Amino acid sequence: MLRQRVITAAVLLGLLAPALWSRVSWPFALVTLLLLAAAGWEWGRLNGLSGPSSMAAAGGLAGALALAWWQQPQLAQGGAFWLLATLVWCVGLSWALGRGVSDWSRQPRWARLLGGWMALALAWWALATLHQLGVAVLLSTLLLVWVADVAAYFGGRAWGRRKLAAEISPGKSWEGAWCGAAAVLALALAWVAAARLWGGWWQDSLFARLWAVAPGWAVAWWMLLTGLSVAGDLFESLVKRSAGVKDSSRLLPGHGGVLDRIDALLPVLPAALAALSLSPGGGR
Numbered sequence: 001m002l003r004q005r006v007i008t009a010a011v012l013l014g015l016l017a018p019a020l021w022s023r024v025s026w027p028f029a030l031v032t033l034l035l036l037a038a039a040g041w042e043w044g045r046l047n048g049l050s051g052p053s054s055m056a057a058a059g060g061l062a063g064a065l066a067l068a069w070w071q072q073p074q075l076a077q078g079g080a081f082w083l084l085a086t087l088v089w090c091v092g093l094s095w096a097l098g099r100g101v102s103d104w105s106r107q108p109r110w111a112r113l114l115g116g117w118m119a120l121a122l123a124w125w126a127l128a129t130l131h132q133l134g135v136a137v138l139l140s141t142l143l144l145v146w147v148a149d150v151a152a153y154f155g156g157r158a159w160g161r162r163k164l165a166a167e168i169s170p171g172k173s174w175e176g177a178w179c180g181a182a183a184v185l186a187l188a189l190a191w192v193a194a195a196r197l198w199g200g201w202w203q204d205s206l207f208a209r210l211w212a213v214a215p216g217w218a219v220a221w222w223m224l225l226t227g228l229s230v231a232g233d234l235f236e237s238l239v240k241r242s243a244g245v246k247d248s249s250r251l252l253p254g255h256g257g258v259l260d261r262i263d264a265l266l267p268v269l270p271a272a273l274a275a276l277s278l279s280p281g282g283g284r
Contacts, residue, residue: 003254025132038058038249040116044057061117119267144206154179156177168241180226188219225268232264236260
């Protein structure tokens, strides 16, 4: 299993790294759009569509996004739009997680499918926009999610006592979530310190841009993004439990499916853009 995970991660890194650092934006947009199409296929299958139908729908979604990007390669950065997307995520996650696993399958299938595909489309649009704002902006956003996840895992194993959502994900604890938040705060403050010392690339990040507005503003957004990452992870676990599966697919050997790797990012990416776009000079 470990060997499979390492090989898969190396292949993905080999595909994403050149696109990430490319001087033009289309290679990154294309590679991530292919991953989004795979996630769209997984979402359809998790919510009752047959394989061919889900594949056709995911292909149509990717095609529509590619056409929109081709027509408007400088992607939308409006603060009001991304703030609305963030509010919808907050309300939707609160509602779904509050209702629990058993209620998910009772919702109309068309609503579940459409909502998931729209969430994936927004996440890709936000991801491509963050890439256009700068590699440091994108990487710092991704690191926030990864650090929160890793710290929550190890913190939960060491000190976890109170279950965060026992019905949805028995392994997650409140102690782990707080460890994740503390790790994100430490990462962000270290990045801000590096930005003050060296400037340049370090200053062009989610952490430094928000801190430049006001420390309180920055910390509030960092913690909101951390909370959204935890909730996004829980939400996908809820959907998988409702479907009776452990992984969203087996597309990534050793890792499960694409959704299993990006679930925490889905609500965070639009919220990161909202934070930047609403900050004076932050979404430049």
